[in-house]
Amino acid sequence: MxxxxxxxxxxxxxxxxxxxTQAQTAPLExxxxxxxxxxxxxxxxxxxxxxxxxxxxxxxxxxxxxSLGLGGQGGTKLTKADSGYFIGTTAGPMDEGFHxxxxxxxxxxxxxxxxxxxxxxxxxxxxxxxxxxxxxxYALKDVPHGNMQQxxxxxxxxxxxxxxxxxxxxxxxxxxxxxxxxxxxxxxxxNETTWGIQGKANLIMDNMIAEGRIKPFxxxxxxxxxxxxxxxxxxxxxxxxxxxPPDTTRRAGGPSGGPGGFGGNIAATNGFQAVxxxxxxxxxxxHFRTIAKRDGRAMAGLSMGGAETKGITLAKPEVFGYWGxxxxxxxxxxxxxxxxxxxxxxxxxxxxxxxxxxxLPKVEADLKAAGYNVTTYVSPGTAHEFQSWRRSxxxxxxxxxx
Amino acid sequence: MxxxxxxxxxxxxxxxxxxxTQAQTAPLExxxxxxxxxxxxxxxxxxxxxxxxxxxxxxxxxxxxxSLGLGGQGGTKLTKADSGYFIGTTAGPMDEGFHxxxxxxxxxxxxxxxxxxxxxxxxxxxxxxxxxxxxxxYALKDVPHGNMQQxxxxxxxxxxxxxxxxxxxxxxxxxxxxxxxxxxxxxxxxNETTWGIQGKANLIMDNMIAEGRIKPFxxxxxxxxxxxxxxxxxxxxxxxxxxxPPDTTRRAGGPSGGPGGFGGNIAATNGFQAVxxxxxxxxxxxHFRTIAKRDGRAMAGLSMGGAETKGITLAKPEVFGYWGxxxxxxxxxxxxxxxxxxxxxxxxxxxxxxxxxxxLPKVEADLKAAGYNVTTYVSPGTAHEFQSWRRSxxxxxxxxxx
Numbered sequence: 001m002x003x004x005x006x007x008x009x010x011x012x013x014x015x016x017x018x019x020x021t022q023a024q025t026a027p028l029e030x031x032x033x034x035x036x037x038x039x040x041x042x043x044x045x046x047x048x049x050x051x052x053x054x055x056x057x058x059x060x061x062x063x064x065x066x067s068l069g070l071g072g073q074g075g076t077k078l079t080k081a082d083s084g085y086f087i088g089t090t091a092g093p094m095d096e097g098f099h100x101x102x103x104x105x106x107x108x109x110x111x112x113x114x115x116x117x118x119x120x121x122x123x124x125x126x127x128x129x130x131x132x133x134x135x136x137x138y139a140l141k142d143v144p145h146g147n148m149q150q151x152x153x154x155x156x157x158x159x160x161x162x163x164x165x166x167x168x169x170x171x172x173x174x175x176x177x178x179x180x181x182x183x184x185x186x187x188x189x190x191n192e193t194t195w196g197i198q199g200k201a202n203l204i205m206d207n208m209i210a211e212g213r214i215k216p217f218x219x220x221x222x223x224x225x226x227x228x229x230x231x232x233x234x235x236x237x238x239x240x241x242x243x244x245p246p247d248t249t250r251r252a253g254g255p256s257g258g259p260g261g262f263g264g265n266i267a268a269t270n271g272f273q274a275v276x277x278x279x280x281x282x283x284x285x286x287h288f289r290t291i292a293k294r295d296g297r298a299m300a301g302l303s304m305g306g307a308e309t310k311g312i313t314l315a316k317p318e319v320f321g322y323w324g325x326x327x328x329x330x331x332x333x334x335x336x337x338x339x340x341x342x343x344x345x346x347x348x349x350x351x352x353x354x355x356x357x358x359x360l361p362k363v364e365a366d367l368k369a370a371g372y373n374v375t376t377y378v379s380p381g382t383a384h385e386f387q388s389w390r391r392s393x394x395x396x397x398x399x400x401x402x
Numbered sequence: 403m404x405x406x407x408x409x410x411x412x413x414x415x416x417x418x419x420x421x422x423t424q425a426q427t428a429p430l431e432x433x434x435x436x437x438x439x440x441x442x443x444x445x446x447x448x449x450x451x452x453x454x455x456x457x458x459x460x461x462x463x464x465x466x467x468x469s470l471g472l473g474g475q476g477g478t479k480l481t482k483a484d485s486g487y488f489i490g491t492t493a494g495p496m497d498e499g500f501h502x503x504x505x506x507x508x509x510x511x512x513x514x515x516x517x518x519x520x521x522x523x524x525x526x527x528x529x530x531x532x533x534x535x536x537x538x539x540y541a542l543k544d545v546p547h548g549n550m551q552q553x554x555x556x557x558x559x560x561x562x563x564x565x566x567x568x569x570x571x572x573x574x575x576x577x578x579x580x581x582x583x584x585x586x587x588x589x590x591x592x593n594e595t596t597w598g599i600q601g602k603a604n605l606i607m608d609n610m611i612a613e614g615r616i617k618p619f620x621x622x623x624x625x626x627x628x629x630x631x632x633x634x635x636x637x638x639x640x641x642x643x644x645x646x647p648p649d650t651t652r653r654a655g656g657p658s659g660g661p662g663g664f665g666g667n668i669a670a671t672n673g674f675q676a677v678x679x680x681x682x683x684x685x686x687x688x689h690f691r692t693i694a695k696r697d698g699r700a701m702a703g704l705s706m707g708g709a710e711t712k713g714i715t716l717a718k719p720e721v722f723g724y725w726g727x728x729x730x731x732x733x734x735x736x737x738x739x740x741x742x743x744x745x746x747x748x749x750x751x752x753x754x755x756x757x758x759x760x761x762l763p764k765v766e767a768d769l770k771a772a773g774y775n776v777t778t779y780v781s782p783g784t785a786h787e788f789q790s791w792r793r794s795x796x797x798x799x800x801x802x803x804x
Contacts, residue, residue, distance in 0.1 A: 058508070060508035060509050061510065084509070105463075105510065105512075106463060108458070111513055117519050124519060142556065145554035145555075147551040154544065161542055161544065161547065173690060
C-alpha cells in the first residue's frame with residue numbers, strides 16, 4: 001500500500017511536471033548570443049533565466065541533438081524547421097557559468113559552428129556561457145590588465161619544449177618588484193589554456209588587483225595530463241609538428257598548434273612532479289621576477305589538478321607554502337601528520353557536488369582542531385564545472401601569500 | 403579545323419589525365435597525421451608527396467565533402483565505408499604549408515573534428531599542414547624561445563580594451579636592452595592569433611635569432627579588421643562577454659573568449675590607423691623596452707594587412723622606417739613621390755599569385771631606378787597562403803632595422 005501510494009505520488013508528480021517545473025513554463029523570449037560565440041554568430045543563445053537555445057544548419061539531417069540540457073535527459077533534441085535549421089531550447093535553466101558541449105548530427109559528433117573552442121575531454125569542445133549574477137568579478141573591465149604569455153620551457157625529463165601560460169600582473173613589465181607565484185592546474189582532459197579561457201583567470205586577477213582585493217602575484221598554468229602513458233618517440237625532441245605515425249597509444253598533449261598554442265608541444269610522461277618542480281619552477285624563477293622560496297609559492301588545482309596538488313604538496317611540502325584543492329579532494333590531519341605545515345590550505349566544492357560539499361564542515365573542523373590554517377568554500381548552485389572554480393580562485397586568492 | 407583539332411587534343415588530354423597526372427597515380431601509402439591535428443587524432447593525414455587524406459565519422463550521412471582539394475575540382479568527395487567513416491584523398495599533392503578547410507555533411511558545414519582551429523574567413527576553420535622541404539626554419543627546436551603574450555590595451559577611439567599578441571625575444575625578460583618593433587598584420591578575415599598559430603611567427607623568430615640570422619626584435623600582432631562596420635554598443639565599454647542582442651550588423655572581432663583569446667574583445671571601428679598609431683604603439687612603447695622612434699619601427703602585413711600597411715605607411719611615413727607588403731600590393735615611385743623616404747621596403751608574392759609575382763621585377767626595377775631601397779621575393783610553388791608569408795617573414799626579417 002505504501003509502495004502503491006508512492007507510485008501514485010510519482011505519477012502525479014510526473015504528470016504535474018514537478019520534476020521539471022521550468023520545462024512546463026515557456027522560457028522568456030529575451031535570448032541573446034552566448035558571450036563565447038564566434039564573431040558574427042547569433043547562436044547558441046541564452047535568455048535571462050538561463051535557458052540555452054541552439055540552432056544548427058543541417059538541411060538534410062534527420063536528427064540533431066546537443067549534448068547539453070538538463071541532467072538525466074540526455075541533452076537537448078533540436079527540431080527541424082523549413083529553413084533547414086534545427087532549433088531547440090533546454091528544458092529548463094542551466095547552471096550559471098561555462099558548460100562544454102558538442103552536437104550530434106545523425107550519429108556523427110561535431111562542434112557547434114557558432115561557438116569558440118574550449119579544450120576539455122582531451123578535445124576542443126563547443127562551449128556556452130550562462131550569465132551569472134556574480135559575473136562582475138570576471139568581466140573584462142576598463143582597469144589595468146596584466147598579460148598572459150605563453151612560454152616554452154625546456155624539459156629534460158620529457159626531452160622536449162613544454163608550454164605554459166604565465167599571467168603577469170599590471171605593472172610587472174615596468175617595475176623591479178618581485179612577485180609570489182601561484183601554480184594553478186586544470187582538470188582531466190583540459191590543458192594549459194583552460195584556466196585562461198574557460199576560467200577567465202587573467203580577468204579575475206586583473207579585477208582583484210584593481211579592487212585592492214589582493215596584492216599582485218604571478219599565475220603559472222601548465223599542462224598536467226602526464227599520467228596517460230608515454231607517446232612514441234618520447235625520448236627524442238618532439239617538434240611542434242606532431243608527425244608521429246598513427247598509433248593506438250594515447251598521445252597526451254596540448255594543442256600542437258591549434259588554438260591558444262603558438263607552437264607549444266607537449267610530450268606525455270609519467271612524472272608531472274618532475275616537470276613542475278625540477279623544470280618549470282626553476283625556469284619561471286630564472287626568467288621572471290619571483291619570490292623564489294616557499295613563502296612566495298602556492299599550488300592549487302581543480303579536479304584532477306587538485307589530486308596532483310595534493311600529491312605534490314604532501315610529497316614536497318617544503319616547495320609550496322599555500323595549498324589549494326578545488327573540487328579535487330581534501331586534506332586530512334592524517335595526510336599532514338609529521339610533515340612541514342602548510343602556511344594555508346584552501347578546499348572548495350560546488351554545492352551540487354553534494355558529497356564533497358556536505359563533508360566540508362567536518363573536513364575544516366578536523367583540520368582546525370589539529371592546528372592547521374584552512375579555509376573552505378562552497379560555490380552556491382554550481383556543480384563540477386568552471387563557475388565553481390572561478391569563484392574558488394576569487395575566494396582563495398586574498399588568502400594567499402600572507 | 404583548328405578548333406576541332408583543339409577539341410580532340412583536349413579530349414585526349416582529359417582522357418589521358420594530363421590535367422591531373424598525379425590523380426591517376428596512386429599516392430604512396432605513407433600517410434601520417436597532420437601536425438596541426440588535435441591530440442590523439444589520426445586524421446586528417448598527409449603523405450610524403452603532399453596528398454591529404456580525410457576521414458570523418460558520419461554513419462548516417464549520404465554525402466561528405468571536404469573543401470580542400472585541387473583547384474577547380476571543388477574539394478574532395480569522401481567515400482563511405484562500412485565502418486561509418488567517410489574517407490577520401492586529394493586528387494593530387496597539395497601545395498606545401500598550411501591550408502584552411504571545412505567539411506560539408508549533407509549540405510551542413512562543420513569543422514573536421516580531427517584538427518585544431520584557425521581563425522580565417524572570419525571564422526575558426528579547420529586546417530591542415532603539408533610538410534614543406536624548407537620546414538626547418540619554422541620548426542620548434544631546442545633553442546631559446548621567446549614568449550608570446552597577449553596584451554589588452556585601452557582604446558579610446560573604440561572605447562574598449564583591444565587584444566594584441568607581443569612576441570618578445572629570448573632574454574628580453576632578463577635584460578635591459580631596448581628592441582626595435584615589427585608591427586605585423588594578418589589578412590582579411592583573420593585576427594591577432596593568426597600570425598602566431600598559422601604563421602608560426604614566434605618559432606620563425608626564435609630560429610632566426612638562434613642562428614644569428616637577425617638581431618632580436620619584438621613583433622606585435624593586433625586585430626586589423628576594422629573596416630567591417632561598427633557594432634552596436636560601440637560607444638560603451640565592451641566586456642569580453644559579448645551579450646549584444648542579435649542583429650544583422652557584422653560584429654567584427656577576435657574571439658570573445660575562444661581559442662587564443664584570454665578575454666580579449668574587439669570592437670570594430672573605422673580607423674585602424676588611429677588604433678595602431680595613437681593607441682597600440684604608445685601602449686607598446688610605454689610597456690615594453692622598445693626603440694621608440696622611426697628607425698626602430700617596421701610595419702608589414704599580408705594581403706589586406708599589406709593594403710593597410712601601404713595606406714598607413716604612405717599616410718604617416720614618419721612613423722615607420724621599414725615597410726613590408728606580403729601578397730598585399732606594391733609601392734610605386736608615384737606613391738612615394740614627395741614623401742619621407744622609407745629606409746627599406748620589402749615586397750613579396752607566392753609564385754602562384756602569378757600577376758603579382760610576374761610584375762615584381764619591374765616593380766623592383768622602377769623603385770630602384772627612383773632611388774629607393776627595396777627587396778622583392780617570390781615564394782616558390784605557393785599561392786595566396788601562409789607558406790608564402792612564413793617565407794616572406796624569413797626573407798624580410800634580416801633586412802629590417804639596419
